[in-house]
Amino acid sequence: MESVIAQRVGELDADSSEVAEDAQHALTAMGPQVLDQLIAAAPGLGSFGQLCAIEVFSALGDPRPGDALIGMLSSDNTVVRQWAAESLGELGIQHAVPDLRQAYESFRQRGESPDHSEGVALRWALTELGERTLVLPLRASALRCHVDQLDPAWPTAHLAEVIEDLAAHDQAVLYFQVWRIKDGKGAFGGQGPGIDWDVDRQKSWPQIVSECRDWALLAADATDKALHLVATICWIDAADL
Structure with missing residues (x-):
C-alpha cells in the first residue's frame, strides 16, 4: 500500500x-x-x-x-x-x-x-477560528434564512433592508451573490448581481460605507425577488480595511 x-x-x-x-x-x-x-x-x-x-x-x-x-x-x-x-x-x-x-x-x-x-x-x-468578529446587526440576523452551506443567507426580497441595516451599523457591503434553491437538492448558481463596485481606500470609512451601500442598493433593486432565490452577502468592518 x-x-x-x-x-x-x-x-x-x-x-x-x-x-x-x-x-x-x-x-x-x-x-x-x-x-x-x-x-x-x-x-x-x-x-x-x-x-x-x-x-x-x-x-x-x-x-x-x-x-x-x-x-x-x-x-x-x-x-x-x-x-x-x-x-x-x-x-x-x-x-x-x-x-x-x-x-x-x-x-x-x-x-x-x-x-x-x-x-x-x-x-x-x-x-x-474565533479571531475575528463578524458584525451581524439584530435586524439583519432576524431576516436571514437557513440554507445548508449558505449561512448567513437572505431571501432576495429582503436584500435592500439587510444592506441598509449593515450600513447603519458601519459595515461596508462589498458584493452579494444570488443562489437558486431547489427543494431537496440544495443551492445552485452563485451569480453576482450584474453590477460591480470598487472600494476607494483613499476615502474616509464613512464615505466607503455610504458608497458601498448605494451601489449595493442599486444592485439589489435590479435583482429578481422570486421566492426560490436567496443571497449571500460579503461585507467588512473598518478594522478589515
Missing part, C-alpha cells in the same frame, strides 16, 4: 490535470493512511498538485496537515494561499491564527481589493 500511496502522491504533479485529479480522488478514497506521505510531499509539489493536496486534506477532515497548510500561506500562488486559508478554517487549526493574521496583513499591505477571493478566505478563516 505504501508504494501505491507514493505513486498517487507523485501523480498530483502530473502534466495532465485529469491524471492529477484522478490521483486526488484515489488518495481521498484511501483515507487517513495517506496523510503522512502526502504531508511530507506537499511542500515540494507544484501549485496544481498543492491544490489537489489541499482538497484531500479538507476532505479527510484530519488536523494533522495543519503545519503543511500553514506553509502554503506563503505560496507564490494566490489560489494556493486562498485554499490553504479556507482549509485551515474548516479543519479548526487554532495554532494557525498568527500565520493567518500575518497573511492577511501581507494581503492588505499589497493593496489588494478587499473583495479579492484571498482576502475573503483569510477573513473567513479568522472568523471561523
Whole structure:
C-alpha cells in the first residue's frame, strides 16, 4: 500500500490535470493512511498538485496537515494561499491564527481589493477560528434564512433592508451573490448581481460605507425577488480595511 500511496502522491504533479485529479480522488478514497506521505510531499509539489493536496486534506477532515497548510500561506500562488486559508478554517487549526493574521496583513499591505477571493478566505478563516468578529446587526440576523452551506443567507426580497441595516451599523457591503434553491437538492448558481463596485481606500470609512451601500442598493433593486432565490452577502468592518 505504501508504494501505491507514493505513486498517487507523485501523480498530483502530473502534466495532465485529469491524471492529477484522478490521483486526488484515489488518495481521498484511501483515507487517513495517506496523510503522512502526502504531508511530507506537499511542500515540494507544484501549485496544481498543492491544490489537489489541499482538497484531500479538507476532505479527510484530519488536523494533522495543519503545519503543511500553514506553509502554503506563503505560496507564490494566490489560489494556493486562498485554499490553504479556507482549509485551515474548516479543519479548526487554532495554532494557525498568527500565520493567518500575518497573511492577511501581507494581503492588505499589497493593496489588494478587499473583495479579492484571498482576502475573503483569510477573513473567513479568522472568523471561523474565533479571531475575528463578524458584525451581524439584530435586524439583519432576524431576516436571514437557513440554507445548508449558505449561512448567513437572505431571501432576495429582503436584500435592500439587510444592506441598509449593515450600513447603519458601519459595515461596508462589498458584493452579494444570488443562489437558486431547489427543494431537496440544495443551492445552485452563485451569480453576482450584474453590477460591480470598487472600494476607494483613499476615502474616509464613512464615505466607503455610504458608497458601498448605494451601489449595493442599486444592485439589489435590479435583482429578481422570486421566492426560490436567496443571497449571500460579503461585507467588512473598518478594522478589515
